[in-house]
Amino acid sequence: MSTLLSTRALSKRFGGLTAVHEVDFDLPEGEIRALIGPNGAGKTTFVSMLIGRVAPSAGAVVFDGQDVTGLPAHSRVALGMAYTFQITSVFARLAVAENVALAARRRLGRDRAAVREATARALDRVGLSDRSGALAGDLSYGHQRLLEVAMGLAQRPRLLILDEPTQGLSDSEIAAFKALIRGLAAETTILLIEHNMAVVMELADTVTVLNFGEVLAEGTPAEIHASAAVQAAYLGTGADA
Incomplete structure (x- = not known):
C-alpha cells in the first residue's frame, strides 16, 4: 500500500510556544486514519500545516510523492486534498x-x-x-x-480531512455518518480528527495520538485503547479526545 501523505520533522512554533514538534507521520492510501489527542495537543495546528493554512517553522509535507510544503491551500486542493472545518464554513x-x-x-x-x-x-x-x-x-x-x-x-478528493465531523450531530445522524464513511473508504483516503471515541474506535483502521505537539502513540484502535500512555494522557479528561 503506497503512502499518500507524509510529514517529516514537521514543527510549528508560535513565539516561545512549540505547538507541534518534529512530527513524522505516514498515511497509506485507502486508509481511515483517526487523529486524536487532548485539548491543546496540537491537532488543529498539525492539520492546518497539512492543508496549507499555516506555514511550518520546520519540516516537510509530502502528498502523493510531491513536496507541497511551500504550496498554498488552493494548490493542495487542486492536487486532491479536501478539508472540512471544525467550525462550519458554508x-x-x-x-x-x-x-x-x-x-x-x-x-x-x-x-x-x-x-x-x-x-x-x-x-x-x-x-x-x-x-x-x-x-x-x-x-x-x-x-x-x-x-x-x-x-x-x-x-x-484523494484525501478527505474531516475536522470534528460528528460535532452537533444527533445519535441517528452519527449512525448515518458512520455508514457514509464506511462507504467512502473504497473511494478516498480519510483523515478524521474526532472527539467521539466511539466513532474513532468503530471507524479507524489506525489511530495516531498527539500530546504536547508530539506523537504519543500510534496503532490499531484496540492497541490505542489498551495503551497505558494514552490512558495517562487522558486522565481527568474522560473519553474526550
Whole structure:
C-alpha cells in the first residue's frame, strides 16, 4: 500500500510556544486514519500545516510523492486534498445545492452538466438531496456539517480531512455518518480528527495520538485503547479526545 501523505520533522512554533514538534507521520492510501489527542495537543495546528493554512517553522509535507510544503491551500486542493472545518464554513445565504456546486466547479470548471451531476451525487451521498433548494443557513448545525462533507466529496478528493465531523450531530445522524464513511473508504483516503471515541474506535483502521505537539502513540484502535500512555494522557479528561 503506497503512502499518500507524509510529514517529516514537521514543527510549528508560535513565539516561545512549540505547538507541534518534529512530527513524522505516514498515511497509506485507502486508509481511515483517526487523529486524536487532548485539548491543546496540537491537532488543529498539525492539520492546518497539512492543508496549507499555516506555514511550518520546520519540516516537510509530502502528498502523493510531491513536496507541497511551500504550496498554498488552493494548490493542495487542486492536487486532491479536501478539508472540512471544525467550525462550519458554508455560505449561509446560498442554497444547499449551490454550496456544493461551488466546490464542484473547482474540479470541473464551467461544465454545467458535470457540475450538476457531481452536486446531485454528493448531496445524495450525505442524505441531503431533499434539502438541495433550502438556504444553507437554515439547516441545523448537524446538517451544515454534512453539507460541508458533501462540498468536500464534490471535489472527488484523494484525501478527505474531516475536522470534528460528528460535532452537533444527533445519535441517528452519527449512525448515518458512520455508514457514509464506511462507504467512502473504497473511494478516498480519510483523515478524521474526532472527539467521539466511539466513532474513532468503530471507524479507524489506525489511530495516531498527539500530546504536547508530539506523537504519543500510534496503532490499531484496540492497541490505542489498551495503551497505558494514552490512558495517562487522558486522565481527568474522560473519553474526550
